[in-house]
Amino acid sequence: xxxxxxxxxxxxxxxxxxxxxxxxxxxxxxxxxxxxxxxxxxxxxxxxxxxxxxxxxxxxxxxxxxxxxxxxxxxxxxxxxxxxxxxxxxxxxxxxxxxxxxxxxxxxxxxxxxxxxxxxxxxxxxxxxxxxxxxxxxxxxxxxxxxxxxxxxxxxxxxxxxxxxxxxxxxxxxxxxxxxxxxxxxxxxxxxxxxxxxxxxxxxxxxxxxxxxxxxxxxxxxxxxxxxxxxxxxxxxxxxxxxxxxxxxxxxxxxxxxxxxxxxxxxxxxxxxxxxxxxxxxxxxxxxxxxxxxx
Amino acid sequence: xxxxxxxxxxxxxxxxxxxxxxxxxxxxxxxxxxxxxxxxxxxxxxxxxxxxxxxxxxxxxxxxxxxxxxxxxxxxxxxxxxxxxxxxxxxxxxxxxxxxxxxxxxxxxxxxxxxxxxxxxxxxxxxxxxxxxxxxxxxxxxxxxxxxxxxxxxxxxxxxxxxxxxxxxxxxxxxxxxxxxxxxxxxxxxxxxxxxxxxxxxxxxxxxxxxxxxxxxxxxxxxxxxxxxxxxxxxxxxxxxxxxxxx
Numbered sequence: 001x002x003x004x005x006x007x008x009x010x011x012x013x014x015x016x017x018x019x020x021x022x023x024x025x026x027x028x029x030x031x032x033x034x035x036x037x038x039x040x041x042x043x044x045x046x047x048x049x050x051x052x053x054x055x056x057x058x059x060x061x062x063x064x065x066x067x068x069x070x071x072x073x074x075x076x077x078x079x080x081x082x083x084x085x086x087x088x089x090x091x092x093x094x095x096x097x098x099x100x101x102x103x104x105x106x107x108x109x110x111x112x113x114x115x116x117x118x119x120x121x122x123x124x125x126x127x128x129x130x131x132x133x134x135x136x137x138x139x140x141x142x143x144x145x146x147x148x149x150x151x152x153x154x155x156x157x158x159x160x161x162x163x164x165x166x167x168x169x170x171x172x173x174x175x176x177x178x179x180x181x182x183x184x185x186x187x188x189x190x191x192x193x194x195x196x197x198x199x200x201x202x203x204x205x206x207x208x209x210x211x212x213x214x215x216x217x218x219x220x221x222x223x224x225x226x227x228x229x230x231x232x233x234x235x236x237x238x239x240x241x242x243x244x245x246x247x248x249x250x251x252x253x254x255x256x257x258x259x260x261x262x263x264x265x266x267x268x269x270x271x272x273x274x275x276x277x278x279x280x281x282x283x284x285x286x287x288x289x290x291x292x293x294x295x
Numbered sequence: 296x297x298x299x300x301x302x303x304x305x306x307x308x309x310x311x312x313x314x315x316x317x318x319x320x321x322x323x324x325x326x327x328x329x330x331x332x333x334x335x336x337x338x339x340x341x342x343x344x345x346x347x348x349x350x351x352x353x354x355x356x357x358x359x360x361x362x363x364x365x366x367x368x369x370x371x372x373x374x375x376x377x378x379x380x381x382x383x384x385x386x387x388x389x390x391x392x393x394x395x396x397x398x399x400x401x402x403x404x405x406x407x408x409x410x411x412x413x414x415x416x417x418x419x420x421x422x423x424x425x426x427x428x429x430x431x432x433x434x435x436x437x438x439x440x441x442x443x444x445x446x447x448x449x450x451x452x453x454x455x456x457x458x459x460x461x462x463x464x465x466x467x468x469x470x471x472x473x474x475x476x477x478x479x480x481x482x483x484x485x486x487x488x489x490x491x492x493x494x495x496x497x498x499x500x501x502x503x504x505x506x507x508x509x510x511x512x513x514x515x516x517x518x519x520x521x522x523x524x525x526x527x528x529x530x531x532x533x534x535x536x537x538x539x540x541x542x
Contacts, residue, residue, distance in 0.1 A: 011480035
């Protein structure tokens with residue numbers, strides 16, 4: 001080792017963190033060594049360089065998401081629901097109410113928080129066949145399973161249960177989201193508008209229960225999909241019924257899940273495109289954009 | 296208090312500053328006021344965002360961390376004991392949420408790289424204030440920062456980048472001021488070779504031929520430390536279309 005001073009010692013010396021003797025030695029070396037003097041000068045430029053990178057502004061989409069999460073949390077505090085996710089163990093579920101494991105990888109019984117919350121809140125996820133998330137524990141009969149894709153069964157009767165079962169009809173009490181497979185091929189520049197269009201279609205069909213658009217099929221959410229939505233939208237948003245659309249479709253010709261989160265009609269929504277790896281642990285976001293305001 | 300670093304922070308829009316101190320707002324929140332926490336958070340969220348984004352280096356993760364921290368602060372407000380400023384407390388929750396995420400990410404294989412678009416977003420704001428830094432320089436600085444260990448990065452983000460005083464940083468991180476200083480020093484020393492090409496005009500240049508002893512002689516240990524590592528800026532090639540967060 002030559003007599004030069006390494007950068008770390010120079011930096012520690014500049015902060016006054018070395019012993020008096022050691023820093024005196026360094027100073028006298030630097031005074032007589034142009035190389036080390038130059039290194040010391042460059043070292044003082046490092047904090048200056050860092051300070052010149054301006055603070056990033058909070059993107060409006062993220063600000064909206066924070067606002068939504070906060071108002072959901074405030075609503076939760078104002079009217080606490082029966083289960084708080086941290087405080088209680090997973091509620092006992094009847095075996096037949098357990099969602100199927102996502103893949104052929106064998107049982108994956110540890111459910112994501114959202115699934116537990118949904119289960120506890122009376123949401124029934126029926127294993128096997130076509131089923132969907134419903135918003136009422138009293139409507140747990142699986143009568144409407146089967147290939148009801150073209151005309152979802154619950155809308156046939158105009159009673160209140162049906163309304164609760166209708167896609168997207170959050171009654172304010174229990175969270176839910178309905179999974180669709182619209183067949184849409186989302187694209188880079190237009191995915192937000194495409195999602196907005198799909199939302200318009202589904203809300204229109206809600207207003208006219210007899211004419212549900214045939215392109216929307218409802219599918220049983222796998223536990224990994226529930227985990228994915230939980231991860232992307234946040235459990236709070238899921239419970240607050242802010243997940244307006246979950247569409248298993250394609251983006252850039254690859255499988256993807258498009259998720260729209262919107263706290264209230266007046267607030268800006270956000271469209272997320274999640275990739276095939278999306279799960280409770282990894283959102284795998286491929287793209288996101290603000291939801292265009294319907295015009 | 297850490298509220299007034301050297302940088303000019305954008306004023307949160309339309310926040311009623313209305314006399315209420317942070318402490319008042321927090322107390323009102325604990326007492327059940329439904330608006331108070333929102334006002335409090337709105338006051339500070341711009342700089343909390345900056346802390347989260349610069350610490351994590353990833354917009355998605357920063358948004359998640361900030362949201363988690365916000366909800367956590369909302370729920371744990373009654374635990375605030377008042378030994379520190381409310382802003383310090385909020386910062387601590389945010390920084391901890393960020394470091395937790397980094398640890399969890401480290402436990403997974405291959406932390407994701409940043410694509411060009413993310414880097415663009417990270418560097419945005421270059422146009423806002425400081426005419427003294429161009430976008431490429433900002434990108435290089437951010438990329439270099441990401442190579443640091445999380446503890447060093449968090450300290451440099453707070454102290455050097457965002458201008459928080461050492462004492463406040465120590466309180467936010469729950470470490471001594473001396474530890475803050477030594478992490479700063481070590482972090483700067485590590486950044487030195489990565490940023491050496493940026494001094495002066497900001498144009499990437501190979502290390503200039505030094506006046507003394509550069510010709511033909513093997514570099515000394517000191518030189519090697521400074522010049523041996525040419526810009527490491529780990530850019531990831533742009534993914535197709537909207538950037539992909541590959542793992």
